[in-house]
Amino acid sequence: MTAEAPVVLRMRGVRKHFGATAALDGVDLEVRRGEVHALLGENGAGKSTLMKILAGAHTPDEGSMELDGRAYAPRGTQEAARLGVAMVYQELNLAPDLTVEDNVMLGRERGSVGFVRRSDARPRIREALALLGRSEIDPRERVAALAPAARQVVEIARALVFEARVVILDEPTSSLTREDAERLFAAVDRLRQSGVAVVYISHFLEEVVRVAQRYTVLRDGRSVGGGATDGTPISSMVEQMAGRKLEEFFPKTPHQAGEVVLDVRGLAGVRMPREATLALRRGEIFGIAGLVGAGRTELLRSLFGLDGVRKGDVQIRGETARASSSRDRLAQGMGLVPEDRKHEGLALALSIAVNTTLSNLKPLASWGFVSSSRQEGATRRWIERLGIRCRGPEQVVGELSGGNQQKVAIARLLHHDASILLFDEPTRGIDVGAKVEIYKALGELAAAGKSILVVSSYLPELFGICDRLAVMHRGVLGAARPIAEWTELEVLDEAIRGDGARRAAAGEEARP
Amino acid sequence: MTAEKPGSARRLMTLVGPFLGLLGVIAFFALVAPEGFLSVYNFKTVATQTVIVGLGAIGMTFVIVSGGIDLSIGSVIALSSVACALSLRAGQPPVAAALLGVLTGMICGFVNGLLVTTLRIIPFIVTLGMLGAARGLAKWLAGEQKIDAPAGWLADVMTKAPEPAWLTVSPGVWVMAALAALAAIVLRRTIFGIYTFAIGSSEATAVLCGVPVRRTKIQIYTLCGLFAGLAGVLQFGRLTVGDPTTAMGKELDVIAAVVIGGASLNGGSGTILGSMVGAFLMSFLANGCNLAGVPNYVQEILIGVIIVAAVALDSLRQRKK
Structure with a gap:
């Protein structure tokens, strides 16, 4: 008909x-x-x-x-x-x-x-x-x-x-x-x-x-x-x-995974995630795939203390980290670059210097007065290190391109000296050239011993930069596997249908 | 530093508008009301008249930069002037009375901050409530009358003929200038000031960066209360009575001064110097209208028009970005 x-x-x-x-x-x-x-x-x-x-x-x-x-x-x-x-x-x-x-x-x-x-x-x-x-x-x-x-x-x-x-x-x-x-x-x-x-x-x-x-x-x-x-x-x-070939724009910096620094067991948020278990190692890039709305953003936010945690256990470097605020998490060396750069990730109306140093002003200050030369000096260092294209530390962040804005958000984590870095859609809405630079920066950070958790909806990117990957489906995080053991097809399939089908096919009773 | 436009230069650029506005108002009244307007004596008068609104505007700048608003300033000025007068009448020395007046303002501000952060009510409503409550409390404490009290040296703070004569303008003007300079440094260069900007620019970002948002907001409103309290003490010095009905509607002049000075009601921008220029503009306007024989109600209409025009200009500026 x-x-x-x-x-x-x-x-x-x-x-x-x-x-x-x-x-x-x-x-x-x-x-x-x-x-x-x-x-x-x-x-x-x-x-x-x-x-x-x-x-x-x-x-x-x-x-x-x-x-x-x-x-x-x-x-x-x-x-x-x-x-x-x-x-x-x-x-x-x-x-x-x-x-x-x-x-x-x-x-x-x-x-x-x-x-x-x-x-x-x-x-x-x-x-x-x-x-x-x-x-x-x-x-x-x-x-x-x-x-x-x-x-x-x-x-x-x-x-x-x-x-x-x-x-x-x-x-x-x-x-x-x-x-x-x-x-x-x-x-x-x-x-x-x-x-x-x-x-x-x-x-x-x-x-x-x-x-x-x-x-x-x-x-x-x-x-x-x-x-x-x-x-x-x-x-x-x-x-x-x-069906697309993996573009060749993922610069690899060799890095070696070390001991577990972030151990998450059975984490459940108020609504999402429903259950998330993962172990993030030192010097590792861990990817989380899944559909929009599967609860990936909420997982990062609960980990970082921005969203409530209903149950579950989070250990940072072997110590139990109680459900807490973002302030505590920052103090524990964790940092988050959220998905919404314009409203949450950055204060667009303020300068690069303020955005870079906001979470860690104390070392730049004496008696509560922030030394502008020290603040600018610290910011300049990150501008050079990350190759942020701008007129200088005093330029307003809102005037930068998306890629450079994202680098400012990364600069903040570095200035804070955070060692566990959470990224939510780090390359969304930025052009290809800037993406490559972000991938390069992430690889170098891992090589320097930082632990990185990346949520992304762009599969080639996860395959290009991650060491291990897990898929989230309707609030439940599946088991992680080394990236070499995944195919894009399997990831998409698990994102859409959950890992039930695969587990049944493999004859597994339950997730290990 | 050569290629970029430094932050301070950019901030100065935003002050060009308010300064031109101020010069425009002065030039206008110099033409319209020539007798006496352009005299040194008159400028001294204007300076003294600016003190109350100017002090309020310093505190209000912090609040507005943080994305909030404080409508209770006028009432808090009245309450603290009454508190100051009552304390003097009870035989306290002027220093103690002045401190009590300032403290009264701080308490009002602290309560504002506490309600804004713990009950999560928008500042507009919280401070609207305080506007009513503080005014009522002032009237109650004063028994709905003006309170006569021996003002002591407090009466000299706002005199137009200061002793020693080299002060030129009343001590109150110097107090305002000194505090404005201090506040400008605090707003620009301290952790507290940067937190204030961060909260006003994007509260979500501030939370993400571990800024103690609640504590900082309470501090901001308390600071605003402190300046309102101090303005109340000086208002008592000027009137030498504690008047529970004084400074009615002053919050509008104060907000107008801050907005004219280039602060955005969306938060995240504003300067103390700009707010001071705005405060002087408001005073010159009132003074010029008086000398030119313009009735009071016309002034009120003018103030209304200027507030809307200043905010419209601000939103035009934002859109251009």
């Missing part, structure tokens, strides 16, 4: 550059009427850029788009919505204090003299909710009172009420329970049957196979494959997603 259905949305050779980086480098996509079309790809493959182009938030540099056979070039999200392309974002776009119907109509209220006439829209909203199989949702309910799954349905209903022809769902199940996900699948299926084309983005491939009829794989900004989901094994999808 789908084979005969007309193409609703067609993209040809779409390209999009941000500065020097190509986010999309030639994407073809065909979505037919009444189908769920899955968009697959690793983090950074270009899915979100593609979606934003579809939803009118970005305009493509090159390439053509057609909607129902007519040229489609929305100049903004409003226009895209008017033309019938609706986007349901991962972080839901609802005002929690408004009612369901007010949310659905938000920005498109019809009324007289400024008064909203709710009675007009209500039947249509009820109809949409019923079509999605969720007629029990009351349009007059406040959105805050709804479960996450119901909120998602409200977003989809919004698209239906305004007669969207293409609905884009971005990781719709990432925050849903199993049962809620099931109900969502049912709603998506009804949506499809009503003739709407659904673009479905998800990491969970089992889900994709169940929900979608066809799929397209993005890799490095290009569409590299696709077809019918029926009869395509998951493993072949994974191969298409991962």
Whole structure:
């Protein structure tokens, strides 16, 4: 049936550059009427850029788009919505204090003299909710009172009420329970049957196979494959997603792992992680892979005392380190470079000197007065050591490029003389040249006897720099293995399905 | 040091605007109200009138740089002037009375800081509460009356004819200048000052870097209370009565002074010198309006317009970045 259905949305050779980086480098996509079309790809493959182009938030540099056979070039999200392309974002776009119907109509209220006439829209909203199989949702309910799954349905209903022809769902199940996900699948299926084309983005491939009829794989900004989901094994999808050669940009500094310096047993956070056990050695780079939302960031934050710890045991250099604050952890020689550089990692409005020395001002001060010459001297040393390109220690960090900002964050750990370094997505959003320099710096730090824990969603990077690797799946950290014993395929598979399948295949009873 | 723009030079650049504003106000009134405005005597008067707002602005600069706000300054000034007067009436020497006034302010600030950090209520609400509570307490303690008390040498601190004559301006002005200089160094060069900037610039980063955020915030509000308390003592010296209704709405003048001086209400930027320029601008404005015969209510409208304009300028500056 789908084979005969007309193409609703067609993209040809779409390209999009941000500065020097190509986010999309030639994407073809065909979505037919009444189908769920899955968009697959690793983090950074270009899915979100593609979606934003579809939803009118970005305009493509090159390439053509057609909607129902007519040229489609929305100049903004409003226009895209008017033309019938609706986007349901991962972080839901609802005002929690408004009612369901007010949310659905938000920005498109019809009324007289400024008064909203709710009675007009209500039947249509009820109809949409019923079509999605969720007629029990009351349009007059406040959105805050709804479960996450119901909120998602409200977003989809919004698209239906305004007669969207293409609905884009971005990781719709990432925050849903199993049962809620099931109900969502049912709603998506009804949506499809009503003739709407659904673009479905998800990491969970089992889900994709169940929900979608066809799929397209993005890799490095290009569409590299696709077809019918029926009869395509998951493993072949994974191969298409991962199938890239390991780029040769991982400078290796030889380093030798020594004694265990950080021993974590059964660590559980308030919500995430659910269970994490790992042993980090001196002079070692230990990688943690996993999907976004698997609990990797939370693991680092609980280790560093920023998030609460529910249970588990953390030993630093053989001594039990009680659940504590980041202040204590810094004193114990641990440092964290968080994922969110702009809001947490750095104080962008302040100088390089302040950012570098903030966690360890005491040695630069006497009687509480910080010597500016000593502060600048210390900062200059790290600027030279790490090759931070800047005008000098007094330059404001916000003016630096992403890569140089990241180096300032690393400089802070070095100035603090931390020996256990936690990195969350250390190369996210920085250009290739700067990435290589960060990899080089990490290798040199390990060679100097520091212990490094790296969370990354970019597999080639983990394979390029790590000595050992473990995968996190829905809050549980799997067993670590030397990097040589992993393949990218295995990592992706474990990230998506957990290590249960592998363990069963190996005939293991439980993790050692 | 040659290629880069040093931090101090950059900070001076941000002071150009406030200085031009100040010169503009002076030039304007020199034209509009020529009689007496441009006299040495009048400038001395303005300097003395600046002391209360200026002292408040020193403390407020710390609070605003840390990303907070203190709305209780006017009420705390009144409370500490009442405390000072009561102590004098009870026969305490002026030194003890002055210290009690300062201490009163510090306690108010400490309570503000404690509530902001432990109850995690935004500073706007906490200090709004203090604005009411301190004013009420002042009226209660004073029995809703002005309190006459032997001011002793405290009355000389704010006199326009200081002894010895080489002081030129009242001792209060010198106190303000000295404390402003000290505060500028503290804000720029001490660990406490750097922590203040770090918290205001990005609290998450401060936490990440092990900055004792709670302790520092309590210190900041206590410091602001200290300056409000001192302003209250000098206000008593000026009026020679403890007046529970004094300095009503002064917090707005103080906040305006700091914002005019280039501090961002988002935190993370601000200078003591800028705040002082802002305080003088506010005083010249009030003084000029008086000499030109502009009614009080027009001044109030002007202050409102200036606050909004200064913040709008600040947000324009931020956007350009």
